[in-house]
Structures are given as structure tokens and as C-alpha cells.
Amino acid sequence: MPTLDSEHLREYATVIPTLAQEHGVCVVTGGGSPSREFIDSELSGRTKSNLKLGIGVTRLNARFLVAATGDDAVLTPSKDYEAAGRALRCGDIVVMGGIAPDQITDAVSALLAEYINAGFLICATNVPWSESVALRRVKEKALPFRAGRMSSGFLRD
Numbered sequence: 001m002p003t004l005d006s007e008h009l010r011e012y013a014t015v016i017p018t019l020a021q022e023h024g025v026c027v028v029t030g031g032g033s034p035s036r037e038f039i040d041s042e043l044s045g046r047t048k049s050n051l052k053l054g055i056g057v058t059r060l061n062a063r064f065l066v067a068a069t070g071d072d073a074v075l076t077p078s079k080d081y082e083a084a085g086r087a088l089r090c091g092d093i094v095v096m097g098g099i100a101p102d103q104i105t106d107a108v109s110a111l112l113a114e115y116i117n118a119g120f121l122i123c124a125t126n127v128p129w130s131e132s133v134a135l136r137r138v139k140e141k142a143l144p145f146r147a148g149r150m151s152s153g154f155l156r157d
Helices: 006-020 032-039 048-069 081-089 105-115 133-141 152-156
Strands: 026-028 094-096 120-124 146-150
Touching: 006 048, 026 048, 026 105, 032 048, 048 094, 081 094, 081 105, 105 120
Parallel strands: 026 094, 120 146
Antiparallel strands: none
16 A cells, blocks of 8 residues: 655655746656565556556555745646656646656756756655666666666755
């Protein structure tokens, strides 16, 4: 069953509007361990249906973040890069979850940053992490933005 980390959600919801005062902001939410549990469920194995459930968890987290962030964020999380780009051009804070089966949300973040021609990419998480496919892509392709990983506490400071 998905769980909500209210403390991290509040931290991000406080920091994001502050960042948006000076920058266009897009946020891609992951699904954490609940998403991985649905994806790897022993009931049916790693099926396309399970992968869609995992994406659903990321989108549910996006909705929680939209609600916590307030009026500056898009009302409905974007489901593709084009919708995210349109919302960003309108001055909204963009929030979205996963997009496609077998694509981790770190990759969604990197591809979104590339799509919108971002100046930098920040991967903020409370999940232990080793260098992801998304950040390797940044280095391999020499994409035009800086990428790093940090906590919401770092963002706040």
C-alpha cells in the first residue's frame, strides 16, 4: 500500500514555490518503494499491468505534491513532455510522475530537462541512490544542463 512521507512532502512544497520565484520549475515525482512493490508483485510477475500500477503511484505522489504546493502548480500533473512544456511556458510549476513502463522517473527528469532545454537538473530524493541511468545519460550525451542530486534540506539552504 502506498505510504505518504508528509515531512518530505511539506519540505518540497515549501521550497518549490520559492525556487519558482526566480526559475521555471518542473518536478518529476517518483513512486519509491511502494511503486517498486507493485511492479515486482509476485501475484502476476513483472507485467505491463504492474508497470502501469507503478506509474500510477508516481502520479499519485505528483497529485499530493500539487495539493501541497498550492495555486502556483498545475492543477493536474502533466502526463507527457509536451503538456509539461506548455504549462511551463504559461508560468506554472510543472509536476508530473512517470510516463512509460520500464522508464524510471530519473530518466523522465533527464528527458524533460532536455525537452525544455533546462539550465540545470536537480534530483532531490529521500531514497538511497547510486548513479542512475538518467544522470549517466547527461554525462554521455553532454547535455546542456548541469545535473546533481541533493536533499530538500540542501535546496532550502
